[in-house]
Amino acid sequence: MIEVRHLSKHYRVHEREPGFAASIRSLWNRKFRTVKAVEDISFTIPEGSIVAFLGPNGAGKTTTMKVLTGLLYPTSGEVSVGGFKPFEQKKEFKKQISLVMGQKSQLIWDIPAAETFLVNKVIYEIPEREYRETLNDLIELLELEEVIRKPVRQLSLGERMKCELAAALLHRPRIVFLDEPTIGLDVNMQEVMRRFIQDYNQKYRATILLTSHYMADVTALCERVLVIGKGKLLYDGDIAALVDTYAPNKHIRLQLAQRIKQRSEFERIVAEGGGSLFMMRSRT
Ligand SMILES: Nc1ncnc2c1ncn2[C@@H]1O[C@H](COP(=O)(O)OP(=O)(O)OP(=O)(O)O)[C@@H](O)[C@H]1O
Numbered sequence: 001m002i003e004v005r006h007l008s009k010h011y012r013v014h015e016r017e018p019g020f021a022a023s024i025r026s027l028w029n030r031k032f033r034t035v036k037a038v039e040d041i042s043f044t045i046p047e048g049s050i051v052a053f054l055g056p057n058g059a060g061k062t063t064t065m066k067v068l069t070g071l072l073y074p075t076s077g078e079v080s081v082g083g084f085k086p087f088e089q090k091k092e093f094k095k096q097i098s099l100v101m102g103q104k105s106q107l108i109w110d111i112p113a114a115e116t117f118l119v120n121k122v123i124y125e126i127p128e129r130e131y132r133e134t135l136n137d138l139i140e141l142l143e144l145e146e147v148i149r150k151p152v153r154q155l156s157l158g159e160r161m162k163c164e165l166a167a168a169l170l171h172r173p174r175i176v177f178l179d180e181p182t183i184g185l186d187v188n189m190q191e192v193m194r195r196f197i198q199d200y201n202q203k204y205r206a207t208i209l210l211t212s213h214y215m216a217d218v219t220a221l222c223e224r225v226l227v228i229g230k231g232k233l234l235y236d237g238d239i240a241a242l243v244d245t246y247a248p249n250k251h252i253r254l255q256l257a258q259r260i261k262q263r264s265e266f267e268r269i270v271a272e273g274g275g276s277l278f279m280m281r282s283r284t
Contacts, residue, residue, distance in 0.1 A: 001175060001207040002045040002068065007077035008231075009038040009063050037063040039231040040077070047174075050201055050208040052218040052239075055228040061211045062101075064228070065177045068209070069099045082175050095124055098173040102180035105160065106167055107152045113163035114148040117170055124171035131170065138166040141196055158189035165193070169200060176200070178210045182217055194220050 013033050016026040038060040045051050053061050066072040067079060070086035070093065079086055084093035107116045121131045139145055142162040152160060161181065169176070178197070182190040194217060201208055212218060218225060218239065225242055227235035235242055255276050 001047040001082060002043075002209065003078075003080040004044070004064075004068070005042050005078040007038055007041050007064070007067060007079055008036070008075045009060075009067055009072060010075045011035040011037055036231050038067070038228075041228065041231075041233040042077075043226055043233065043236055045207055045209065047207050048201070048205040049224065050197070050210060050221050052222040052225040053209055053211045053228065054218065054225055055211075055234075059228045060231040061228060062179055065099065065179055065209065065211070069097055069177055070094075071099075095171060096173055097175045097177065098168040098171070099177045100164055100168045100179065100181050102161065102183035105152070105164060107160065107163055109153050110151055112149050113144075113152055113155075113167065116152075116163075116167055117148070120167055120170050126171055130172075134170055134172060135166075138169065141199060142166060142192070158185050158192075161185060161189070161193065162196075165196065172204055174204070174206055176206055176208045178208060178212075180211055180213065182212060182214055190214065190216065197221060 011034070013035050014026075015031050015033050016022050041060075041064070053064070055061050063072065067074050068081055068086055070089045073087045082093065082096045084090055084096075086093065086097075107113050108119070117135060120126075126134075139148070142165065144162060144166060147155060147159045148163060148166075152163065155163065165181065181197070182193050185193065197208065197210070198221060200206055208221075210217065210221065223238055225235065225237070225239050226233060227242070235245075253276055
């Protein structure tokens, strides 16, 4: 469903020193720097799977998602999503995908979310019956009955994020890109979102690419992870193998009620102090 071959995306960034004199100088003498946000990455994602896209801040995850959704033109390489070249921005392609960014809103701030849903219905040309069915499903699954009638600016973060998801999924996209969908949410709301993403994936056999800094999202939803660092793909495989490769040991802290003499059953004590033992133990 998603095919990425040797994708690179470089940004050309204008740089200048702070201050008035520097800003005048920069009118004549402009300095540019190239930021290699994504550098020669390749992967494929089959239909119906949920794959996590992990990496530290600035690794290139959002840039990759923007290329995959047609918001950015790749510097080099080939990208195919649902059989389309995203940057061509064909209408049929846009009807098949959705991008949800935890940090950005597509809802219109001053009016209720229900009104934005109607705008999306027109934009995506959703037939009346299908719209009603999907909306009722979403309202039930996400418990949105009360929420969608209030102006968006009065909603809590969790309520707004549920409405964002609903707005993004009204046209039943086959491919969904979720960029930090649970950011800032409390643990209960994170759980609601996770369950919903799982249901949507199963019900519509949707292909989902998810970025998240919460490992609980990843372990609950994804069997496969892609790890990116400084624009390069560092790992592509299942999550258990990733843990075995990069973190074969777990650190355990034992708070002891009283001093013990026999310590042989502990594998390796790496530190001791304040009534605690710090141990390292193999995960297997
Ligand atoms: N429009 C832009 N112009 C110039 N540089 C950019 C632009 N967008 C992103 N970058 C740079 O590209 C690199 C990758 O950014 P990107 O937003 O893709 O990272 P990310 O993995 O999504 O990070 P985060 O987890 O913080 O969201 C960063 O160094 C960033 O500063």
